Amino acid sequence: MNKPATIKDIAKALQISTSTVSRALRNASDVSIETRNAVQALSEQLNYRPNKLALSLQQKQTHTIGVIVPNLDYVMSNMVKGIDEVALEAGYTVMVCQSNESFGRETINAKRLADSLVDGFIISVSSETKVYDHFKKLNAPMVFFDRLAKGIHAPGVRLDNFEGGFIATEHLIEQGYKNIAILAGPQNLSISNHRLDGYLAALKKYKRKVEEDNIIYCDFNQHYAFLATEELLSKKKRPDAIFTISDRLAIGAMLAVKEKGLSMPDDIGLVGFNNDPVTSLVAPSISSVDQPAFDIGKAAAKLFIEQLHNDGDMRDVEVVLKPKLIVRESSLRRS
Amino acid sequence: MNKPATIKDIAKALQISTSTVSRALRNASDVSIETRNAVQALSEQLNYRPNKLALSLQQKQTHTIGVIVPNLDYVMSNMVKGIDEVALEAGYTVMVCQSNESFGRETINAKRLADSLVDGFIISVSSETKVYDHFKKLNAPMVFFDRLAKGIHAPGVRLDNFEGGFIATEHLIEQGYKNIAILAGPQNLSISNHRLDGYLAALKKYKRKVEEDNIIYCDFNQHYAFLATEELLSKKKRPDAIFTISDRLAIGAMLAVKEKGLSMPDDIGLVGFNNDPVTSLVAPSISSVDQPAFDIGKAAAKLFIEQLHNDGDMRDVEVVLKPKLIVRESSLRRS
DNA sequence: AGCGATGCCGGGAACGTTCCCGGTGTGCAA
DNA sequence: TTGCACACCGGGAACGTTCCCGGCATCGCT
Incomplete structure (x- = not known):
């Protein structure tokens, strides 16, 4: 139960600066081969794990996607599985919230996730939702899937x-x-x-x-x-x-x-x-x-990540998959 | 798309220190009624939202629970709904990950969540899992539900x-x-x-x-x-x-x-x-x-939160609900 | 010998909070 | 007047990272 090791601990133990440790861990240049090895060895030994919180605070992104779904029935849970799949692949973590088809629940879920500083949202709107201001307020990248939000200018993935x-x-x-x-x-x-x-x-x-x-x-x-x-x-x-x-x-x-x-x-x-x-x-x-629920989820997540990394305006993109x-x-x- | 307002912005605008703003926002003492009102008015106007990242970094807790489940079938999704319910109530956010009944997936989900610095875990183990070291390594409070982990000394909620x-x-x-x-x-x-x-x-x-x-x-x-x-x-x-x-x-x-x-x-x-x-x-x-899936989920979340706030050793607690x-x-x- | 390039490293700010501690001013009693 | 309590506020460290910048060797070239 001892506290997790930090970069400072390593620096102190090795009598070097934190900057150097940081560089060594990230395999960057500007570090001699010996110090790099020493640092990496020690970090392994101390079971060092970088603190994502500090990192996120620094770079203003959390590598987390907020997913809001109306429920988790058979179709939805497959879609979420699809989102999970590509998010994981791309190094993102997913926070799933159920709105239970309730507008109020959807609103507070959105707020909560925004406060937790997700990088953006992948959303399927609740059946109760008739107005979309609560999404606009989020002021973050978002992608809609399955049930799109008519009023909002954002990319979407849906079935035909x-x-x-x-x-x-x-x-x-x-x-x-x-x-x-x-x-x-x-x-x-x-x-x-x-x-x-x-x-x-x-x-x-x-x-x-x-x-x-x-x-x-x-x-x-x-x-x-x-x-x-x-x-x-x-x-x-x-x-x-x-x-x-x-x-x-x-x-x-x-x-x-x-x-x-x-x-x-x-x-x-x-x-x-x-x-x-x-x-x-x-x-x-x-x-x-x-x-194709799984594919719809995958497409939504792909679109989302593309949107994050891409400067181009993707707000008009709408992916439409075929039913059978x-x-x-x-x-x-x-x- | 302008950057979210921070405590510093408010401080600067009002010509006071960040400490004072912080106190005013939390309705603490040591703040005059006038400054408090001024601060709160401005914070509302700027739509100030406290940065949870910074907060978490400071106090070393994220108010987030990592939930790992083998799937999201009918029963599980009801259990998760139960967890959601009481977590929300208690001010916690929930991150749900599916292991898809895979040991490997379960392991990496656990690691990821731990890195995201959740305050602890609520877990139902995958059917593939026969050894529980990956959970022990997490070194964080956890509660098991539905499918318990035999080898681990942690509280659990299950059906009889x-x-x-x-x-x-x-x-x-x-x-x-x-x-x-x-x-x-x-x-x-x-x-x-x-x-x-x-x-x-x-x-x-x-x-x-x-x-x-x-x-x-x-x-x-x-x-x-x-x-x-x-x-x-x-x-x-x-x-x-x-x-x-x-x-x-x-x-x-x-x-x-x-x-x-x-x-x-x-x-x-x-x-x-x-x-x-x-x-x-x-x-x-x-x-x-x-x-009673929903109730099992609720009980698990309650147990988890109790465990966090409680110093007492709850590792032997096992809640057992009756089937019908x-x-x-x-x-x-x-x- | 002089000079720039290069390799390696450290200092310190920054991200947005909270919290501890110390400081100032006012009012009131001795 | 002095002293003290109290209300209010600011400074600065800390959380764990990264990143920019500057400094010091060493080396090779003119």
Whole structure:
């Protein structure tokens, strides 16, 4: 439990100055081979570890990235893993905070991280967040991923959500479903709007009429999805397929379909979003749009580091990755 | 993008010394009411935020906790949420690192965090870890949770895994299952051993004979579980129930049971562990031992902070929380 | 012999705080 | 008047680094 050795200790023991020790440790020039060896030997012996605090204070950078995410579900935790991966590689440490989808929590997390003097932020905004001033105040480099911040001029990495909504809907159409409903997410989230746009575009391409009451906005909440689906299924003009903006919603929808005594995929087709492992475990297994979560995380971290080291203005950069439809039983009417 | 204001800036602007500013900001004594007001007004105006780096360097504590976890699955992410909760409350920031169940990753994560000068660690060890020297070297206060480190003399918070194994097995016995197998985890993990011990104790209590080849050690891997179960089911003396040490293993087992064309819970009973949401979504839904993940996280963080502020030796403290069996279709033979 | 180049090293400031200690001024009692 | 308590403030060290600058040898070249 004795105090960690410092550069001063080494200097004193070797009767040389701290400057020389510092140089010797960093293998710089201006140090004779003998002193360098002596210093390095002693530092090893004393188990010297440079004090990052002092270093950071000096050079005004901490080599730490603040990551704020709304939750740590399957997709997010993979994205974070991706961030971790490249951050570690690049010599950065990552501080992960969960906002729990709460605006207040997000704000105080941001403040805290800023006070801890992170070099910048990698953020996915909470579903509650409608205004972005708390991010602007940070006055630090940041990159958004997955759920971007509309109002902020900063680089971002995201899935092509439009494409995701499109291929899901197109697939349902190709499977012969005629009246396709959508459980969309909260209206302020761009990801849900983009998926909805993809849905609309697919309907348009195949010249299907858009029924206004086939579009349901609801929270990312399984129970809401259940209720919404119950209502959908009791309409006169009942939909014969449902596309949901997330797998959790899909689960809720599926439960409602079962409750109603309808069969899947025959009576009702279903496609979810995220390719959560659950989708392949339930019966019937649920088709879902897979997103390259790990890669999105990696791209975000790469973008962030690039931005730090690069003087060029990258605020307009937006990396968009492609989704992939995983077809399973819930939507496979014709083989 | 102008530099953040420092205490010096305020001092200079107000023509007073930095010491006085420092005192005024901390509402300390030895400052006249007027100067204090002036300082606080100006600091607000300049949006002054104390530099934590400098502070930490001075007082040799960072108010940061390093958290190392093997993964961020459902249970873990809830535990981390619990840690977050009380850490935030107590004014600490949390750095979460995933070891991905890898010993090497765990080691370098620990080193990195130590270098970043966290005040201590809250750790759940990776399944690969069999030796604990890398933790001892850290020479910092630490608390283990969930998966404890046998070799290390440090406080810990864990589930009563023995109890969990016991109630799961007892439940199966009470449901009339005669020949109960267990898919245990890696042999070096204490949690899996304790659950196994609970299983054995239950068998003993009801005077059941222990069949050696009903005990299968396997990784936390769904596919292994599938294979192991296939083998179990093709024995002459086929088991009629399986208790698995985790829900992921339970899923694997269930798939194997279905593949074999056996019915559940009639031919084969099944109980998992963790109460992952998946268990209630599959058909049949899977009985599982629920652990109070959030509370375990909270307890760990509390213990950690207590340890920091407390001079007393807490190295022998071990908090043990109780599990709860959630009975679902997979093991319910008699209603 | 003189001169610059080069190799090696030390001194000290700086990063932004806190904290200890000592100093000054005022008011009040002896 | 002297003394003393008290309120208020400033100076400077310290935390552990790096970095700039200047100094002293030594060497080689003219």
